[in-house]
Amino acid sequence: MNALECDDEKTARLIESLSRQLRYTMGDHRERVPLRRELDSLQEYAVLVDARYEGRIRLSFEIPDDALDLLVPKLLLQPFVENAILHGIGSKRPPQGVLRIGGHSQGGAIVLTVSDDGDGFPGLSGAVRAGEWDAASTSGYGMKNVEERIRLLCGKESGVWLQNRGGALVTIRLPREFPTPFHGDS
Numbered sequence: 001m002n003a004l005e006c007d008d009e010k011t012a013r014l015i016e017s018l019s020r021q022l023r024y025t026m027g028d029h030r031e032r033v034p035l036r037r038e039l040d041s042l043q044e045y046a047v048l049v050d051a052r053y054e055g056r057i058r059l060s061f062e063i064p065d066d067a068l069d070l071l072v073p074k075l076l077l078q079p080f081v082e083n084a085i086l087h088g089i090g091s092k093r094p095p096q097g098v099l100r101i102g103g104h105s106q107g108g109a110i111v112l113t114v115s116d117d118g119d120g121f122p123g124l125s126g127a128v129r130a131g132e133w134d135a136a137s138t139s140g141y142g143m144k145n146v147e148e149r150i151r152l153l154c155g156k157e158s159g160v161w162l163q164n165r166g167g168a169l170v171t172i173r174l175p176r177e178f179p180t181p182f183h184g185d186s
Contacts, residue, residue: 033074034068034069034070038074038075045081046059060099061102063101073149083142083168088120088168089117098116113171120167121162124162129161130144130162131159154174157173
């Protein structure tokens with residue numbers, strides 16, 4: 001309120017985005033949400049990232065409309081977006097780093113991708129499951145946790161694969177219909 005009273009709309013927007021992020025992250029992480037809600041949360045995260053990196057990172061969404069109402073595990077994409085920014089494109093200078101969130105249907109599955117134009121995963125060759133990647137640094141724990149959560153909730157055919165393709169590429173494969181109900185589902 002103080003920022004708004006002082007006509008500091010930028011600070012007010014940042015505080016608003018931060019509070020929405022905090023509300024979204026609270027609660028049961030086993031909950032599933034429409035993909036649309038997960039992407040809305042990423043848009044709020046992008047406001048914070050834009051302020052921190054002064055417009056040097058561009059986020060683009062390439063998700064078909066028919067996928068927006070599909071249910072996905074809550075906080076599915078944010079760890080991959082954060083990892084791409086912190087370890088891939090955040091230090092990139094002019095003009096800007098590009099981070100793409102994509103998705104498509106493939107048989108009975110939905111495939112989501114997070115890709116960037118950074119340096120990629122250090123020491124990674126080929127495609128490997130996130131849970132099997134042994135990063136030399138402390139990065140990757142969030143990705144491994146999401147991989148484990150997906151496999152527990154959706155079965156062993158689902159999961160997260162990492163590879164280098166002109167930057168880092170994360171591929172997430174989920175069933176369109178989850179095999180078992182999540183906590184909180186009716």
